[in-house]
Amino acid sequence: xxxxxxxxxxxxxxxxxxxxxxLCGVLGFFVVLKRLSFIGVGISHSAFGGIxxxxxxxxxxxxxxxxxxxxxxxxxxxxxxxxxxxEDTAIGILFSSAMALGVALISLSSTYQVDLFGYLFGxxxxxxxxxxxxLGSIAMxxxxxxxxxFKELLFLAFDEEVARANGxxxxxxxxxLLGCLALAVVAAIRVVGIVLVEALLVIPAAIGYQLAHxxxxxxxxxVAAAVLSAVVGLFVSYFLNVAAGATIVLVLxxxxxxxxxxxxxxRAAPARRLAVAKRAGALP
Amino acid sequence: xxxxxxxxxxxDLAVDLDGHPVLWDITFSxxxxxxxxxxxxxxxxxxxxxxxxxxxVAPSHGxxxxxxxxxxxxxxxxxxxxxxxxxxxxxxxxxxxxxxxxMMGRACCLGLFRFPRREDWRKVQDxxxxxxxxxxxxxxxxxxxxxxxxxxxLARALCSETRLLLLDEATTGLDLxxxxxxxxxxxxxxxELDLTVIAVSxxxxxxxxxxxxLICINGTTHIHGNPQTVLHSHQLREAYRCEFDFLSDExxxxxxxxx
Numbered sequence: 001x002x003x004x005x006x007x008x009x010x011x012x013x014x015x016x017x018x019x020x021x022x023l024c025g026v027l028g029f030f031v032v033l034k035r036l037s038f039i040g041v042g043i044s045h046s047a048f049g050g051i052x053x054x055x056x057x058x059x060x061x062x063x064x065x066x067x068x069x070x071x072x073x074x075x076x077x078x079x080x081x082x083x084x085x086x087e088d089t090a091i092g093i094l095f096s097s098a099m100a101l102g103v104a105l106i107s108l109s110s111t112y113q114v115d116l117f118g119y120l121f122g123x124x125x126x127x128x129x130x131x132x133x134x135l136g137s138i139a140m141x142x143x144x145x146x147x148x149x150f151k152e153l154l155f156l157a158f159d160e161e162v163a164r165a166n167g168x169x170x171x172x173x174x175x176x177l178l179g180c181l182a183l184a185v186v187a188a189i190r191v192v193g194i195v196l197v198e199a200l201l202v203i204p205a206a207i208g209y210q211l212a213h214x215x216x217x218x219x220x221x222x223v224a225a226a227v228l229s230a231v232v233g234l235f236v237s238y239f240l241n242v243a244a245g246a247t248i249v250l251v252l253x254x255x256x257x258x259x260x261x262x263x264x265x266x267r268a269a270p271a272r273r274l275a276v277a278k279r280a281g282a283l284p
Numbered sequence: 285x286x287x288x289x290x291x292x293x294x295x296d297l298a299v300d301l302d303g304h305p306v307l308w309d310i311t312f313s314x315x316x317x318x319x320x321x322x323x324x325x326x327x328x329x330x331x332x333x334x335x336x337x338x339x340x341v342a343p344s345h346g347x348x349x350x351x352x353x354x355x356x357x358x359x360x361x362x363x364x365x366x367x368x369x370x371x372x373x374x375x376x377x378x379x380x381x382x383x384x385x386x387m388m389g390r391a392c393c394l395g396l397f398r399f400p401r402r403e404d405w406r407k408v409q410d411x412x413x414x415x416x417x418x419x420x421x422x423x424x425x426x427x428x429x430x431x432x433x434x435x436x437x438l439a440r441a442l443c444s445e446t447r448l449l450l451l452d453e454a455t456t457g458l459d460l461x462x463x464x465x466x467x468x469x470x471x472x473x474x475x476e477l478d479l480t481v482i483a484v485s486x487x488x489x490x491x492x493x494x495x496x497x498l499i500c501i502n503g504t505t506h507i508h509g510n511p512q513t514v515l516h517s518h519q520l521r522e523a524y525r526c527e528f529d530f531l532s533d534e535x536x537x538x539x540x541x542x543x
Contacts (some may be wrong), residue, residue, distance in 0.1 A: 033378065108449075123425060148397045155388040161369055165338040165442070166392040167362030213424060215379045 003240060009125055016127040017230030017248070019139045020191045020200065021073040024082065026113030026146055028205035029215075030177060034157040037202050039076060042091035044185045044197040046072040046098030051119050051189075052105035059079070062134055062186055069182040072098050081171065122193030122245030124234060131190055138187045142180045142205045153177060154215065191230065192245035200226060201247040203256050210263035212255075225255050291316045291351060291448055291480045298345035299332055306332050309504045310346070314497065316447075319474060319481045321495035321511070323488055323489040325524050328502040330484040331370075334452050337482070338367055351448065363392040366441030368434070368451045376426030381420040382436050383408050389443030405502060411439040414473060431462030435469070442473065449474075455490065463487065467494045488515060 004010050031040055050068025054061035072094050079090035106116065118126060127135075146153065155163040156173050164170040181201075188197045208221035233248030240247070292314035307329040314320050322330050333339040336348055339355030339362065347393040348355060351364055358365070366389070385415035386408045387400060394400060414420050420428065425436055433456055436541040441449055444511045451470075455463040460483060467490055474481050492511040499508040500523050514520060521527060 151387070151391050151394070151400070152396065154380075155391050158385070158388065159369075160378060161340070162367055162389070162440075163388070165340060165362070165365070165367040165369075166389070167358065168392060169396075206353065209377070209379070212379050214381055215384065218379045252487075 009127075010128045010234075010238070012129065013124045013234055013244070014102045014231065015132060015192055016124055016135055017134075017234050018227050019135050020188045021204075021227030021230040022223055023139050023142055023184045024197075024200040025226035026143060026219065027181055028048065028119055028201045028220050029208065029222050030146075030153055030157055031181065031201050032205035032209055033154075033215075034177070036181065037178075037198065038088055038091050039073070040181060040185065040201045042076055042095035042199050043069050043073050043178075043182050044189070044194050045095045047186055048102035048119070048194055049098035049100075049105070049191060050102075050186075052102035052109075054125055056105050056109060060134075062129075062131070062189065063116070065189065066138070066186040067182055068098070070179050073178040073182040074175055077175055081174075082183055108114040118193070119189060120193050121243060122191050122196065124191045124230075124244045124248075125238075126246075127190055129144065135187050135190070138183045142183050142187075142272050145176060145180055149173065149176065192248055196245050196249050199252055200229075203249075203252040204229070207252075207256050207259040225252065226257075230253060288316050289352065290314055290349070291318075292320075292482065293349045294336075294346065295348075296346035296423070297333075297336065297343050297348055299329070299336060299341060300344040301341075305503070307336075307501070307503060308345075310501065312499055312505060312508050314480065314482070316480050317474075317478060318497060319471075319483070319495045321498045322482065322484045322501065323486070323491060323498055323514075323520075324501040326504075327493075328523070330501060331452055332486055333501065334367075334450050338362075338365065338433070353425055363444035364447045366444065366446035366449045368437045368441050368449070368454045370453045370456055371532060374426075378426060379424070381422050382412060382417060382428070382439075385425050385436050386411055386439045386443050389440035393444045409438075410495070411443045412436075413475055414442065415439045415469060423530070425448035429462075431458050431465065434462075435456065438466075438473075440532060442477065446477070447480065449479050449481045451481070451485075453484055453486065455485060455487060463490055470494065 005014070031037055047065040047069045050065030051061040053068060054064025057064065076087070076090050076094050079085050079094070080087035083090065115123070149216040152163070152168055152173055155168065156170060156177070160170055184201070185197050188200050192200055204226035205218070205222040207225040208218035212218035212221055229248050233251040234244055236251065237244040237247035288309070293313035295311050297307060298305065299307040310333065320492050322333060324330050332341060336343055337350050337355060339358055342356065350358065388405070389411075390400060390404050390407065394404065409421065412418060415438050417432065417435055417439065420432070425433060428436065438454075443492050455466055458466065470481060470483070471494055473479060483491060495511055497509065498518050499516040500506045500514055502523040506515050507514050507522040
């Protein structure tokens with residue numbers, strides 16, 4: 001185990017996994033509470049269009065995806081708020097269009113040198129030093145912004161109308177949240193890929209939601225589950241020689257099932273105690 | 285009648301939503317410290333009127349002044365307005381405690397990028413006590429009854445430097461004792477905190493018993509005056525397009541009790 005950690009590519013993968021776990025754990029908290037999970041799917045799939053543009057234009061694909069996904073996220077937000085469309089309709093239109101653009105542009109490319117499989121399904125072991133810099137920068141910006149605006153974003157998630165009535169810049173906050181979400185999605189693409197990135201956004205926060213009573217505990221559990229799954233998934237995939245992205249998501253799934261069971265048992269406990277007391281004659 | 289400038293004044297107000305007129309020719313003003321009840325049938329524009337006062341809907345015509353300014357210009361002054369919306373359809377498992385929800389009311393006072401300080405938490409605890417929920421601060425909001433939840437939202441509305449309290453059908457879904465308790469609480473808070481209250485409700489009896497003035501609208505103002513006058517007026521019957529004789533004795537009685 002320790003000798004594995006001596007490899008530079010494993011060290012980079014470990015750092016990437018922890019950074020992405022932190023990012024997705026925090027952003028996932030708002031995705032679950034504000035019910036933005038379908039937007040997460042839309043943004044992640046639209047990133048494919050950005051990657052294709054980056055490949056054709058000779059720009060770092062993840063950088064192009066970051067810009068493109070942020071633009072698509074804001075377009076989804078604008079269309080659903082100003083364009084008389086339901087949010088899910090706006091997402092359906094934009095994510096399929098962006099994905100189609102990606103496929104069309106990639107098919108125009110004369111060579112298929114780009115590692116499409118890596119972008120679609122992730123390849124954490126191939127994270128380069130420059131990827132880490134990009135990841136680190138995204139994590140610093142996103143976590144900084146979310147940390148500074150946490151109380152406003154929580155208000156927005158709980159009661160948008162009263163937040164607006166109280167004078168908070170609700171529309172701007174919503175767009176900031178979408179922008180952060182787009183950046184987190186792009187950061188996670190290297191780790192789990194476009195197809196599975198939604199799992200890292202939703203499942204850790206869903207685990208926290210199952211187990212926590214307060215939002216602070218939910219946030220901590222969400223981050224812990226995301227980081228733990230990234231680290232455990234990385235090592236399991238290394239030793240079993242299976243795809244890392246899929247393994248990380250499967251670890252998360254196991255954690256979620258355990259959380260679901262614990263949550264269910266916890267909620268059923270008072271009723272069970274009452275039934276036992278009644279049977280014992282302690283209660284009428 | 286107070287000689288102080290009105291805390292809320294609307295002149296020749298009109299609102300169009302999606303090209304359809306919702307409100308027109310609305311003119312009224314209220315003095316600080318007044319409890320104004322807004323009544324009218326479904327679709328009369330009561331909630332829209334509140335949303336105009338909150339700056340959430342822009343009038344298409346006329347002027348509105350709230351706390352001496354146009355609602356759109358209130359900006360951070362909006363924290364002087366507390367708002368209790370219609371009973372929220374919120375996720376009961378949303379992981380926030382009573383004190384977390386009440387703290388949200390401080391968000392605008394604090395400003396962006398600022399964290400709550402000790403005095404903000406103290407203010408939160410004071411507001412929780414004022415609405416009679418001492419001991420509930422750490423409870424999850426979804427675990428409380430409907431009446432208790434409304435008290436929490438009332439505490440949130442009071443937690444900024446509130447001078448004007450707007451309530452939109454705040455008693456909907458509450459049983460009779462809970463409705464009565466909420467109105468009694470409002471009256472007490474109004475006296476203690478020197479608040480102006482504007483409440484929208486379908487409950488003519490309770491509102492008539494507690495408000496100083498009633499305004500009956502159905503698109504436009506039908507009548508504005510003291511509850512006894514309004515509730516026995518033919519304009520009220522016009523606005524609702526039905527008779528209210530079955531209420532008259534009870535209204536007289538409950539309005540008599542409140543005074």
